[in-house]
Structure formats: C-alpha cells, structure tokens
Amino acid sequence: MFHRHTSFLKAVFFHSITAYGGPQGHLAMMMKTFVQQRKDVTPEELMEYNAFCQLLPGASSSQTLTLIGYKRGGVPLAVITLLIWITPACVMMGALSFLLQYFDKRALSIDIFKYVQPMAVGFLAYGSVRAYRISIGSLATLMIMAISMLIMFFLRSPWTFPCLILLGGLISNFSNKRIPDFDERPKKIQWTNIWLFVLLFVLAGVMSEYARTHEWLTRRPFNLFENFYRFGSLVFGGGDVLIAMMLEQYVSRGKTQFLNAEELLTGAGIMRALPGPTFSISAYVGGMVMRSMGPGFQLLGCMLAPIAIFLPSLLLVLFFFPIWQNLKKHVIIYRALEGINAVVVGVMWAATLILLLAIAKPMLWYNLIIPACVLLLLSFTKIPGPVIVLACLIMGWLL
Numbered sequence: 077m078f079h080r081h082t083s084f085l086k087a088v089f090f091h092s093i094t095a096y097g098g099p100q101g102h103l104a105m106m107m108k109t110f111v112q113q114r115k116d117v118t119p120e121e122l123m124e125y126n127a128f129c130q131l132l133p134g135a136s137s138s139q140t141l142t143l144i145g146y147k148r149g150g151v152p153l154a155v156i157t158l159l160i161w162i163t164p165a166c167v168m169m170g171a172l173s174f175l176l177q178y179f180d181k182r183a184l185s186i187d188i189f190k191y192v193q194p195m196a197v198g199f200l201a202y203g204s205v206r207a208y209r210i211s212i213g214s215l216a217t218l219m220i221m222a223i224s225m226l227i228m229f230f231l232r233s234p235w236t237f238p239c240l241i242l243l244g245g246l247i248s249n250f251s252n253k254r255i256p257d258f259d260e261r262p263k264k265i266q267w268t269n270i271w272l273f274v275l276l277f278v279l280a281g282v283m284s285e286y287a288r289t290h291e292w293l294t295r296r297p298f299n300l301f302e303n304f305y306r307f308g309s310l311v312f313g314g315g316d317v318l319i320a321m322m323l324e325q326y327v328s329r330g331k332t333q334f335l336n337a338e339e340l341l342t343g344a345g346i347m348r349a350l351p352g353p354t355f356s357i358s359a360y361v362g363g364m365v366m367r368s369m370g371p372g373f374q375l376l377g378c379m380l381a382p383i384a385i386f387l388p389s390l391l392l393v394l395f396f397f398p399i400w401q402n403l404k405k406h407v408i409i410y411r412a413l414e415g416i417n418a419v420v421v422g423v424m425w426a427a428t429l430i431l432l433l434a435i436a437k438p439m440l441w442y443n444l445i446i447p448a449c450v451l452l453l454l455s456f457t458k459i460p461g462p463v464i465v466l467a468c469l470i471m472g473w474l475l
Contacts, residue, residue: 081149087114088141088160094465095137095351097196098315100427102137102353104203108454108461110144112206117144119210127416128400130241134308134389135355138162142393151266151394162386165352166359170378172346173363174371176339191468192349194443197431198450204424205455211417216251220244220415224422229429238312240419248415249408263398273309273391280305280384300365300377304358304384309392315354318385319344322361334365351465358385 091109095102103126110116117125122140129139138161145157212218224240284302287295303325311318319340326334343360350356362381366373403409435443446468453459 081153084114084116084145084148084153085156085160087116088145088157089164090460090462091141092161092164093351094462096192096465097199097431098354098427099137100203100424101196101199103140103424104199104206105461106137106141106144107203107206108199113458113460116148119206121147123207123211123417123420124413127241127413127420128397129393130237130420132389132392132396133310133312134392135353135386138353138355138386139389139393142390143397146394146397154394155390158386158390162353162356162382165347165350165356166378166382168350168352169343169347169356170359170363170375170382172343173360173367173374173378176342176364191442191446191472192465193431193435194446195450195465195468197428197435198447199454199461200424200428200431201447201451202454204421204428205451207417207421207424211414211421216248217414217418220247220418221422221425224419225426225429228423228426232430235312237423240423241416244415244419245409245412246415248413248418249411251411251414263401265398265402266395269391269395273388273395276305276387276391277309296366296369297373297376297380300362301380301384304362304381305388307358308355308385308388315344315347315357318355319357322357326361326365334368335361339364353386355385356382358382 087109091105095105097104103122106122107119111119111122122144125140125143126136129136129143132139138158141161142154142158146154208221212221224244227240228236280298280302284295284298287298292298307318307321311321323337323340327337327340340361343357343364347354347357347360358381359378362377362379363374364377365381366377400409404413432447450464453464454461
C-alpha cells in the first residue's frame with residue numbers, strides 16, 4: 077500500500093507543511109493540490125466532502141483530507157493520511173511548550189511570517205473563485221451563496237455555519253432537479269467506529285472522574301485525555317471555539333488553573349503563523365498542562381492531547397460517511413447538496429473578506445499586493461502551492 081500511494085503521501089506531507097489560513101485556506105490548497113494538480117478527487121467530490129464534514133463536530137479540514145485518503149485506499153490510508161497531516165504542526169506546537177520559557181514573547185511575531193497572512197488570503201480567494209465556478213450554476217444557488225456570505229460576515233457564531241448548511245439544503249429541496257440513476261452498491265456501515273467512539277467517551281469520563289475522586293498521583297493524564305476527547309467530540313466552529321473551551325477549562329477554573337491566559341494566547345498566535353491544522357494547539361496546551369510533573373510527563377501531554385482531540389474526528393467521519401453516501405441516493409439529500417455547496421462557497425467568500433479587512437488595517441503595500449499576486453499565480457500558472465509558500469517565507473526573511 078505504501079508503494080502504491082507514495083506520491084499521494086508525499087503530497088499530503090507537503091500540504092501539511094505549507095497549508096496556511098485555517099479550514100477555508102486548507103480547502104483552497106486542497107483544491108490546487110489534490111484536484112487541479114494530482115486529480116485524486118474531482119472538484120465536486122471535494123466540495124461534497126467539505127460540506128459533509130462541516131455537519132460533524134471536530135476538525136473539518138482534517139476530516140476532509142482524511143476522506144481523500146479514504147477514497148484512494150480505504151481506512152488504512154485514511155488513518156495514515158491523518159497522521160501525516162497532523163504530525164508536523166503538533167511536533168512544532170509541542171516543542172513550543174518546552175521552549176516558550178526561553179523566548180522573549182515580544183519577539184515571537186518575527187518578520188519571517190509577515191507575508192503569510194496576505195498569502196493565505198490569496199489562497200482563500202483562489203479557492204473561492206474555483207468553488208464558485210463549480211457550485212454556483214443558477215440564480216437560486218447565487219442567492220444562497222450571497223445570503224450565506226452576508227450572514228457569516230456579520231454573525232460569527234460557532235453555530236452559524238452548521239445552521240446555514242441545514243438551511244441551504246432545505247431551500248434547494250424546492251428545486252425540481254432530477255436525481256440520476258446510481259449503479260453503486262450500498263456502502264457497508266462500519267458500526268465498530270461508532271461503538272468505539274462511544275466506548276472511549278464513556279471510559280475516558282469514568283477513568284478521569286475515578287482518578288480525580290481517589291486523588292491518584294498520576295490522575296492528570298487521565299483528566300487531560302478526557303478533556304481533549306470531549307473537546308474533539310463536541311466542538312463546532314474550528315480553532316477559535318476550541319481556544320475558548322480550553323480557556324474556560326484550564327485558565328478560568330480557579331484552583332485548577334494550569335496555564336495563564338497570556339501563555340494560552342501566545343500559543344494561539346504562534347499556531348496561526350504555522351501551517352497545518354488549527355487543532356494542533358492541543359499539543360502545546362497538553363504540554364503546558366503537564367509541565368509541572370517533569371519533562372517525561374510533559375512529553376506525554378504533547379502526544380496525548382492531539383491523539384485525544386483528533387481521534388473522535390476520525391471515528392465519526394469514518395462511521396457517518398458511508399451513511400451519507402447511501403442517503404445521497406435519496407432525492408431529498410441529492411437536492412440538498414446543491415444548496416449545501418452554495419453555502420460553503422458563501423462562507424469561503426466571507427472568510428476571504430474578513431481576513432482581507434483584518435490585514436488591511438495597517439495600510440502596508442504587501443497586504444493588498446501579495447493576495448493579488450498569489451491569486452494570479454494560482455489561477456494562471458502551474459506553480460505548486462508549496463513553492464509560493466516558501467517564496468513568501470524567504471521574502472519575509474530577506475525583506
């Protein structure tokens with residue numbers, strides 16, 4: 077399997093060290109790498125995978141990439157894909173928990189990353205343009221996209237995106253689009269995944285509470301796993317919502333405070349400057365929570381927290397995706413996809429505008445020139461995304 081999928085796994089690795097911009101930015105880079113250059117999936121499949129993953133809790137961009145691996149090589153390749161995707165960012169964020177004490181926190185916003193945010197806006201704009209061409213083909217989908225963009229721009233709640241997806245699917249069901257004939261056999265549902273998810277959820281809670289009430293000396297790893305498994309099982313809205321949950325769990329709870337707000341926000345700032353999944357901040361927080369127990373336990377925390385937070389995403393997406401594939405053969409779900417994809421495009425445009433306005437506040441030349449240049453390079457040349465990322469980092473270092 078490794079031999080047959082070596083080129084794909086290399087592409088996943090380069091994606092993991094060059095994908096900036098959060099979930100929407102990751103989708104734009106997937107569009108360039110896995111659709112346009114490698115053709116691992118079609119544009120329609122990628123949009124469908126992303127829309128489906130937005131309905132589930134957990135790390136949506138990680139789940140989308142996992143499904144690309146699942147399509148190519150089943151469950152084994154899906155697991156390997158996820159591991160390659162999360163490892164570089166988690167290693168860097170885990171290392172930060174060890175090195176933070178040696179850094180001057182005011183110097184962490186080093187200039188090498190100053191072109192990264194404008195570059196991410198360019199990738200987002202490219203993904204938005206591509207997604208528009210794929211998913212917007214009628215006045216109804218155009219209206220759904222425009223309304224979704226406005227709502228997402230002005231109402232930035234964690235529940236806004238899932239609610240918009242459900243509403244978009246409901247509205248597009250009023251169309252008279254005919255469902256094509258499907259020759260595929262029904263997908264087999266892997267019940268083991270959902271039973272394992274529930275078992276781990278219950279077992280983690282029971283062991284964490286038992287370790288706490290009996291005051292085990294080693295209770296903190298059990299508490300840490302339970303906390304992050306719960307976060308990964310319940311969080312909607314991406315990294316910002318996860319940071320808010322960790323702030324409440326580890327900073328605001330009086331005597332159980334394991335790190336202060338400044339340390340958490342410093343880690344969040346560094347996470348935004350690094351490529352990879354936003355949930356990689358779990359490695360940093362896991363290490364910080366366990367640091368008072370010594371380097372060995374701190375390293376354990378850096379590994380345990382990412383495993384706990386990404387595992388529910390993996391189990392849920394592998395269980396529900398075959399169900400989704402079977403349901404797609406029904407006219408209600410088939411018609412809903414048109415509206416769901418239009419909502420995704422609207423949210424991508426909203427994210428592009430939000431980031432563009434955020435970086436445009438300091439009126440610096442590169443905050444407008446870099447996004448425009450990146451958009452043009454992606455649209456009209458065959459330059460790979462990683463090369464553009466590397467060029468922006470070198471420019472930040474030299475200029």
